[in-house]
Amino acid sequence: MIGEDKALNSDYLDSQLVSSMKPGWPKEKAVPLVFAEKKLFVACAIDEKDTLIETLKPMVNNIPIELMEVKKESLNSPAPAPKQEASAAAAPEAPKKKNTLGSELLATLDQIESRSINATDENAIGNEVKMLMAKAAKIGCSDIHFEPLENALIARFRIDGVLRDIYKYPCTKQADYRKILIARIKIIADLNIAESRIPQDGRVTENVDGMKLDLRVSTLPCLHGEKCVIRLLPHENSFLELSDLGMTDDLIPEFEGWLGRSQGMVLITGPTGSGKTSTLYTSLAKLVDTTKNVVTVEDPVEFQLARVNQVQVNAKAGLTFAAGLRSILRQDPDIVMIGEIRDRETAEIAIKASLTGHLVLSTLHTNGAAETVVRLIDMGVEPYLASSALVGVAAQRLLRRVCKDCAEDYKPTEKELKVLGKENDPEKDKIILSRGKGCQNCNNTGYSGREGIFEVMPVNSEMKEIIQKNADIEAIKAIMERENMTTLYDHAVKKVLMKKSTVEELLRVADKSD
Numbered sequence: 001m002i003g004e005d006k007a008l009n010s011d012y013l014d015s016q017l018v019s020s021m022k023p024g025w026p027k028e029k030a031v032p033l034v035f036a037e038k039k040l041f042v043a044c045a046i047d048e049k050d051t052l053i054e055t056l057k058p059m060v061n062n063i064p065i066e067l068m069e070v071k072k073e074s075l076n077s078p079a080p081a082p083k084q085e086a087s088a089a090a091a092p093e094a095p096k097k098k099n100t101l102g103s104e105l106l107a108t109l110d111q112i113e114s115r116s117i118n119a120t121d122e123n124a125i126g127n128e129v130k131m132l133m134a135k136a137a138k139i140g141c142s143d144i145h146f147e148p149l150e151n152a153l154i155a156r157f158r159i160d161g162v163l164r165d166i167y168k169y170p171c172t173k174q175a176d177y178r179k180i181l182i183a184r185i186k187i188i189a190d191l192n193i194a195e196s197r198i199p200q201d202g203r204v205t206e207n208v209d210g211m212k213l214d215l216r217v218s219t220l221p222c223l224h225g226e227k228c229v230i231r232l233l234p235h236e237n238s239f240l241e242l243s244d245l246g247m248t249d250d251l252i253p254e255f256e257g258w259l260g261r262s263q264g265m266v267l268i269t270g271p272t273g274s275g276k277t278s279t280l281y282t283s284l285a286k287l288v289d290t291t292k293n294v295v296t297v298e299d300p301v302e303f304q305l306a307r308v309n310q311v312q313v314n315a316k317a318g319l320t321f322a323a324g325l326r327s328i329l330r331q332d333p334d335i336v337m338i339g340e341i342r343d344r345e346t347a348e349i350a351i352k353a354s355l356t357g358h359l360v361l362s363t364l365h366t367n368g369a370a371e372t373v374v375r376l377i378d379m380g381v382e383p384y385l386a387s388s389a390l391v392g393v394a395a396q397r398l399l400r401r402v403c404k405d406c407a408e409d410y411k412p413t414e415k416e417l418k419v420l421g422k423e424n425d426p427e428k429d430k431i432i433l434s435r436g437k438g439c440q441n442c443n444n445t446g447y448s449g450r451e452g453i454f455e456v457m458p459v460n461s462e463m464k465e466i467i468q469k470n471a472d473i474e475a476i477k478a479i480m481e482r483e484n485m486t487t488l489y490d491h492a493v494k495k496v497l498m499k500k501s502t503v504e505e506l507l508r509v510a511d512k513s514d
C-alpha cells in the first residue's frame, strides 16, 4: 500500500490509505488508520489479531504495523471520502476519472507564479531551495509544502495557519522538478535519496541568508512523486522579549515578577495553537543564566535552548512526564519546566517541587486563568497544595494583526463601540479603528501575522483562601474584576483600540463570558 504507484498524502492520509489498499487486502478484517511514528496503524477485529500481521506485512513492504483492536461492526463503516484536492491524484482503480471540483482546483494552477530553473545546474537547484527557505523564514511561514501533481510541482507556504500556493514548477521528462528539487531537500536533511517508496523524516539545522534555521523534513510517496513538507521550527532568537509575543507594558512587570520568584508554580494556559509554548520558552530564556540549573521535560522538545537540560518524554521506554520529573528533582534543579500537565501524578509532583524550593513553569489546556485553578483540583490535587503553590496563571490566545500594507482608518459603528465597551464614553467620537482592505501581501484577508492576548492573574491571598475552601470559578472571577485584572477580552479590546487588530477578530477569539 505504501508503494510508489499509490496515492498518499499526509493531509488526507486516513481516507487515502483506505482508498489505496492493495488488491487482496482483507478489507473486511483490517482498515489502515494512519501512518505515524514510522508505523502503520491498522484497525482490526479482536479475534483476527494474530493471523493478520503475517498477511499484511508483505503488502506494505514490511514496514512495521501496529494493530489496534476494534469491534468487528466498526470495521464495516464506510471509509471517509477523500478531500477534493485528492481526487485528481487518488483512486488507482480509475485514474482517468476526474470530478468537476478537482478540475476546478487544477484550473487555479494557472494563476500560480511559474518558476523555471536549469535542471542540470546543481548550483541553481541548491539556490532555489535556499531561496524558498529564506523567503519562508522571513515571512514567518511555519511549513513549506512541496506537492507533486501530474505535470508540475507546487510549492506552498503555511502562513498564520493557512496554506497558500506560492510557486509552480512545470515538469517535463528532461526537467522533472518533482525529482530534482525533492532530491536536493532530501540531501540537505540527510535522508536516503535512493529510497522514494517509503515515508522518511529527518531533522537538520541550515544556515540560510545569515539565518540559522531548524528544519524538520518529511517525505511521503504519492501518486505523482514524493510529497515533501519542511517544518520551520521556531529558533531561540525568535523568543527575545515578552513584548514581541504581544504582552503589553501594563502586564509585563506582574508576569516578570512571577518569573523572578525562587519557588512556586507559574502556569500558562490556552487551547492548542494559542501560543502558550512560545510564551513558556520566552519565559525560560529570560531565566537561564550560569548560576542556575534549568531542566525541562517535554513532549516533544520543540526547539533547543542553550544551557537548558531538555528531557524528551519517551512513554514507550517508561520516561513519562511524571517519571522524568521525578528524576529531574534528584538532579538539584533551580527551575523546572514541564511541557504540559496532563494527569494527576504529574500535577502532584510538580506542585510538591514548587513548594520545596523550585520555580516550576508549565502549561495546562484550559480556557481561562480562573478555570485553571479548578482544573488542577478536578485532577485530584489537594486544594491546600494548589493554593500554596500557585504564584500566577496567564491565559492566552492569538489575535490576527491588521495587515500593515492595506490598513485603513475608519470610525467605528455604534455596535462596534458597544463591543468595545465605549458606547457611553464621552470621547467616543474621537475613537478611530483600523482594518485591512485586503491586498496581495495578505492574500486579500486584511490580516498579516498574529500576536498574543493575555489574561494575567496573580494568585493573591484572597484567591488562595477561596481555592482552599471550594475553588469557585465565579468567586475567583469576581476577585479578578474587583482587582481590575486584565481579562482576555479586555486585552483584545486594548489591541483593537491600539489599531493592531479588529472588532471582528476580537469577537472570533475572545468571549466576554470567559
Ligand SMILES: [Zn+2]
Pocket (backbone or CB within 6 Å): 403, 404, 405, 406, 407, 436, 437, 438, 439, 440, 441, 442, 443, 444, 446, 447
Ligand atoms: Zn494587506
